[in-house]
Amino acid sequence: MQVNSGKKFSRAAGSIATYVLLVLFAAFILVPFAYLLSCSFKNAQEINLSAFFPKHWTGANYRAVFEETVMLRAFLNTFLYIIPPVLTGVFMSGLAAYGFARLRFPGSRIIFSLMMATLVIPNIIIMIPAYVMFANFYHWVGTPLPVMIPGMFGSTVMMFFFLNFLRTLPTDYEEAAILDGMSRGGIYISIILPLIKPAIITQTLLSFIGFYNDYLTPLLYLGNNEKLFTVQLAINQMNSAYSVETEKLLTACVVAMIPTSVLFLLCQKYLVDGISLSGLK
Amino acid sequence: MQTERCSTQSELMHTTTAAPSAQPKKKLSRMRRSDIFWGYLCVAPLTIGLLLFLAAPLCYACYLSLTTYDLFNPPVFVKFDNFIRAFSENETQFWPSVGNAFVMCIGVLLSMAISLVLANLLSGKKKGTNVFRMIYFLPTICSSVAVGIMWKRIYDYQYGFLNQIIGLFGFEKVNWLDSAHAVPSLIFLNVIFGMGTNILLYIATIKNIPRSYYEAAELDGAGGLQKFFYITLPSVSPVSFYILTMGVIGCLQGFAIYQVMTGGSPSNTMMPVMLIYNYAGGNYGAFYGYSSTLAILLGIIIAIVTALNFGLSKKWVYYES
Numbered sequence: 001m002q003v004n005s006g007k008k009f010s011r012a013a014g015s016i017a018t019y020v021l022l023v024l025f026a027a028f029i030l031v032p033f034a035y036l037l038s039c040s041f042k043n044a045q046e047i048n049l050s051a052f053f054p055k056h057w058t059g060a061n062y063r064a065v066f067e068e069t070v071m072l073r074a075f076l077n078t079f080l081y082i083i084p085p086v087l088t089g090v091f092m093s094g095l096a097a098y099g100f101a102r103l104r105f106p107g108s109r110i111i112f113s114l115m116m117a118t119l120v121i122p123n124i125i126i127m128i129p130a131y132v133m134f135a136n137f138y139h140w141v142g143t144p145l146p147v148m149i150p151g152m153f154g155s156t157v158m159m160f161f162f163l164n165f166l167r168t169l170p171t172d173y174e175e176a177a178i179l180d181g182m183s184r185g186g187i188y189i190s191i192i193l194p195l196i197k198p199a200i201i202t203q204t205l206l207s208f209i210g211f212y213n214d215y216l217t218p219l220l221y222l223g224n225n226e227k228l229f230t231v232q233l234a235i236n237q238m239n240s241a242y243s244v245e246t247e248k249l250l251t252a253c254v255v256a257m258i259p260t261s262v263l264f265l266l267c268q269k270y271l272v273d274g275i276s277l278s279g280l281k
Numbered sequence: 282m283q284t285e286r287c288s289t290q291s292e293l294m295h296t297t298t299a300a301p302s303a304q305p306k307k308k309l310s311r312m313r314r315s316d317i318f319w320g321y322l323c324v325a326p327l328t329i330g331l332l333l334f335l336a337a338p339l340c341y342a343c344y345l346s347l348t349t350y351d352l353f354n355p356p357v358f359v360k361f362d363n364f365i366r367a368f369s370e371n372e373t374q375f376w377p378s379v380g381n382a383f384v385m386c387i388g389v390l391l392s393m394a395i396s397l398v399l400a401n402l403l404s405g406k407k408k409g410t411n412v413f414r415m416i417y418f419l420p421t422i423c424s425s426v427a428v429g430i431m432w433k434r435i436y437d438y439q440y441g442f443l444n445q446i447i448g449l450f451g452f453e454k455v456n457w458l459d460s461a462h463a464v465p466s467l468i469f470l471n472v473i474f475g476m477g478t479n480i481l482l483y484i485a486t487i488k489n490i491p492r493s494y495y496e497a498a499e500l501d502g503a504g505g506l507q508k509f510f511y512i513t514l515p516s517v518s519p520v521s522f523y524i525l526t527m528g529v530i531g532c533l534q535g536f537a538i539y540q541v542m543t544g545g546s547p548s549n550t551m552m553p554v555m556l557i558y559n560y561a562g563g564n565y566g567a568f569y570g571y572s573s574t575l576a577i578l579l580g581i582i583i584a585i586v587t588a589l590n591f592g593l594s595k596k597w598v599y600y601e602s
Binding site for chain 1: 312315316317319320321322323324326327328329330331333334335336337338339341342345350352395398399402403407409413414415416417418419420422423424425426427430431432433434435439440442445448473474478481482484485505530533534536537540541553554557558561562569572573576577579580583584587
C-alpha cells in the first residue's frame with residue numbers, strides 16, 4: 001500500500017517536474033515575443049520605461065511603419081522576388097526527382113551522385129565569386145535578378161526530398177497512363193504532381209520561409225538601393241540608422257514576422273511532418 | 282507483399298525494352314528513346330542551374346583566390362600571395378574569428394542535449410504536447426534579422442528587458458553584449474531559438490523506437506533514467522549525428538544574427554563570414570580576391586570538421602541491423 005502511494009507520488013512529482021521544464025523553455029521563447037509585441041503598442045515616451053505593458057495602448061507605430069518607411073514597398077518587392085523562384089524551383093526539383101525515380105537514361109547515376117556531392121560544398125565559398133560573376137558577366141547587380149534566378153532551377157535538397165517521397169509510391173497510375181499513350185511530361189503534370197502534393201506543400205512552405213528570411217543574398221545584391229529593398233533589408237536599415245526610433249523598429253520587426261507566422265499557423269501540419277520526415281532519410 | 286508488387290511494376294516501367302515480345306519491336310524502341318529524351322529533359326533544369334550557379338562560381342572562386350581584384354580593374358594574378366597573407370602575422374582577425382565560430386558551436390551541443398530532453402518529455406502522451414511543440418518551433422520560422430533586433434533590445438544595457446527584470450530583484454545592470462558576456466548571451470539565444478527543428482526530429486525518432494524495448498527493460502527492472510541512457514540515447518544517435526553535423530556546418534557559417542546584434546564588436550563575436558563579407562564590398566573595401574581566399578579556407582575548415590565528424594561517428598552512432 002505504502003509502496004503504491006509512494007510510486008503514485010513520485011509519478012505525480014515527475015509529471016509536475018516535466019511541465020515545469022516544458023513551461024520554462026516555452027517561456028524563454030514566448031516572453032521575448034510577448035515583450036516585442038507589447039513594445040510595438042507603446043508610444044515614444046513609454047518605450048524606455050520598465051513597465052511590461054504600455055499604459056496607453058497605441059496603434060500609431062503600425063501606421064508609421066507603413067507610412068513613413070519603405071516597409072510597404074519592401075513587402076511588395078519581397079513577394080515579387082520570391083514567389084516566382086519558389087514556384088518554379090519546386091516544379092523543377094520535382095521534375096528532376098521524377099526523372100531520377102522513374103526514367104532510365106544513360107548517365108543518370110553519375111549525374112545523381114554528382115548532384116548529391118554538391119550538398120557538401122559550403123555556401124560561403126560560392127557567395128563572393130557568384131557576386132563577381134553577377135556583377136561582371138551578367139551585369140545583374142542592382143537588379144533583383146540574382147535573388148530570383150538561381151532559385152528557379154530548383155535545389156538538390158528539394159529534389160532529394162521529392163525523390164524519397166516518390167519512391168514510396170506505387171506506379172499503377174503511371175503505367176495506365178503510358179498504356180493510354182500519355183507523354184512523360186503529361187504524366188508528371190497530371191499524375192505525379194497531384195500524387196506528391198503533401199511533399200510539394202511542405203517544400204513550397206520551407207522554400208518560401210527560407211527565401212523570405214534570407215538576408216545575406218539581398219544584402220549583397222540590393223544593399224544600396226532602397227527602392228529594391230526586401231523586408232529583411234528594410235528592418236535592418238531601420239536598425240542601423242543614425243537615430244533609431246526603437247518603438248517603430250520593434251513594430252517593424254513584428255510586421256516582418258507576420259507572413260511566416262501566419263503560414264506556420266495555417267500549415268503547421270505540413271511543416272512538422274515534412275521536417276520530421278526529411279531528417280530521417 | 283505491397284513492396285514486392287511495387288518493385289516488379291517499377292521494373293516493368295524501367296525496362297520497357299524487355300517487355301513482352303508480342304508487341305512490335307519498333308514501337309518499344311521508340312518508347313525507350315522517348316524515355317531517354319524525357320529523362321534528360323527532366324533533370325536538365327536542375328543540372329544547368331547547378332552548373333551555372335554552383336560549379337562555375339566554385340571554379341571561379343579558386344581562380345579569384347589567386348588574384349587581387351577590386352571589381353573594376355582586371356584581376357591581377359598574384360599566385361599564392363593571398364594564402365600566404367592569410368597565414369601570416371598580418372592577418373589578425375580571420376583565425377580568431379574561426380576560433381569564435383568554434384566557441385559558438387558549444388551552442389550546437391547544448392541545443393542537442395536540451396532538444397533531446399524536451400523531445401523525450403514531449404513524446405509521451407501528455408496533454409498539450411502539440412502546443413509546446415509549436416511554441417518551440419516558432420522561432421525557426423522567424424527571420425534572424427527580426428529575432429536579432431528583438432534580442433538586441435532585450436539585452437540592451439540601459440533600457441533592456443533583461444536588465445529591467447534583474448533590476449526588480451535588486452541586481453546591478455549587466456552589459457550583456459560586452460566582451461565578457463556577449464558569447465554566452467549569443468549562445469543562449471542560438472540554443473533557445475534554434476532547437477525547434479531538432480526537437481521535431483527527435484520526437485519523430487523517439488516515436489519510432491519499438492515499445493517492446495522499453496517493456497523488456499521494465500521487466501528487468503530498469504528505471505526511467507536507465508531506459509533513457511540505454512535505449513533512447515543509442516536509438517536516436519543517428520539523428521544526433523545528423524543534428525551535430527548540420528549544426529556545426531551552419532554554426533561555422535553564421536552571419537545574420539551576429540551582424541545585427543553586435544556587428545563584430547566586441548571582437549569575440551566577429552564571425553568568419555562577417556569578415557569575408559567585409560572584404561567583399563563591406564566595411565573593409567573591395568578585396569574580392571582575398572575575400573575568396575578566406576572563403577575557401579573556411580570551406581576547407583568546414584570540410585575537415587565534417588570529415589572528422591563522420592570519422593568519429595563510428596564510435597558513438599548505432600545503426601539498426
